Amino acid sequence: MKFIDEATIKVYAGDGGNGVATFRREKYEAMGGPNGGDGGRGGSIYMIADRNINTLVDYRYSRVFRAQRGENGRGSDQYGAGGEDMVLRVPVGTVISDKATGQVLVDLAEHDQKFMVAKGGNGGLGNIHFKSSVNRAPRQCTKGDAGEEFELYLELKVLADVGLLGMPNAGKSTFIRSVSAAKPKVADYPFTTLHPNLGVVRVDANRSFVIADVPGLIEGAAEGAGLGHQFLRHLSRTRLLLHLVDLAPFDEAVDPVREAKAIIEELRKYDEELYNKPRWLVLNKVDMLEDSQQRVAEFVKALGWEGRYFAISALAGQGCRELTYAIMEHVEAVQAEELLAGHERVESHS
Structure with a gap:
């Protein structure tokens, strides 16, 4: 539907x-x-x-x-x-x-x-x-x-703890299929995702978070190009953004660094508050690279990224477990801060 x-x-x-x-x-x-x-x-x-x-x-x-x-x-x-x-x-x-x-x-x-x-x-x-x-x-x-x-x-605006950002075909739908029970459509052409998908990621028996996959962004999205801009609003409630980047694109002419910078710029243009949310870099499809560690290091340096980053293969499941546990810890820490802030507001009004 x-x-x-x-x-x-x-x-x-x-x-x-x-x-x-x-x-x-x-x-x-x-x-x-x-x-x-x-x-x-x-x-x-x-x-x-x-x-x-x-x-x-x-x-x-x-x-x-x-x-x-x-x-x-x-x-x-x-x-x-x-x-x-x-x-x-x-x-x-x-x-x-x-x-x-x-x-x-x-x-x-x-x-x-x-x-x-x-x-x-x-x-x-x-x-x-x-x-x-x-x-x-x-x-x-x-x-x-x-x-x-x-x-x-x-x-x-969907209620999710984690939102996925990235160009079409960055592997967002594959990632959400890999770590949750959600089954979004996956194919090797752009704009496979036409509406937001929500998946519940269960880390342990009583520990889980909700992840949202929205249509991929392209350059000009903030001005209305493509599909992703229609759904960026759904990321406004999230506690963490994951920026997925395809390190092994089908088209060799595609520059992952330039595409990653374009996504970051579109996010800044669309909503400054969304741009300032906690954001991690997730480098996908490392299983298709021969010298993955070196390529990851070169990409991070070229992008000038100083935040937290992970190298994974959503298709093979490589690195996904470590990433989901790190996300769970971050979500729980933010929830604890929000709960403490809520108690302080109640006490200040009483």
Whole structure:
């Protein structure tokens, strides 16, 4: 199924019901007084994050959502029933923005997180509220308030600990197949990956992390070339980026150093915050090189890379185990830091 990661919808909360102006009319009660009830509240619209939903495909075809209107008030002091609220379920990781202003309303990053996106209108007042000692037969009543309406932009950012970067055919899909149970398509032509793939890498019995493989980048991606720029948003939540480089390209005219520099530059152009995330260099297909250690050293020097790097063969599994354990340690360290920071924030507010 195609991965749908964005959608635009319109939401209309229910209008409040109108209040009424009625009077009590019973036998022997000619001057019964006002008894008009209030209108009911209009239904509101909520968004709730659901981990059992993977895409926004449901909102590609149904784009308009209207909550129920509140009932009008009635005589005999009867208030109108409130409109039923509407709940829209979206995948965990959905960011909801106001389409008109671009303002982010909420980031639904946790299962069962709920947010009101459009509030129902209040019901109007019946004439029972307007009686007084000097106005014993009020004929005033008010109409219900209109419900809120918005055009919303929904954007799904997948929740992964590790994101894979690289040119098409760098071996990202092969790597994710090698270390996880995910089975993305693998072939010897560019843009094999057309949508993000998520894989759970289980290191030990109770230690695992989630890795995301997105379509490969090419030069000009930040300006819209290729497919990868559409999915760079999915890397914004990751704790670590792995930059995979093909050290043994099929085309001998391809320069791995130049391609690696192009990817780094595209990342910087697209998002400075993403560019500054922790990033490791992973040199793939070393099993196809005769003097792999020397080639790896030459590449690292030519690139001017001073960070952490690994040499692997995703196809043969060479070096993958060491890399996954190193990733697990990094993810656990970042999680511990985030947990500590969360406790400190709670204590500072208490």
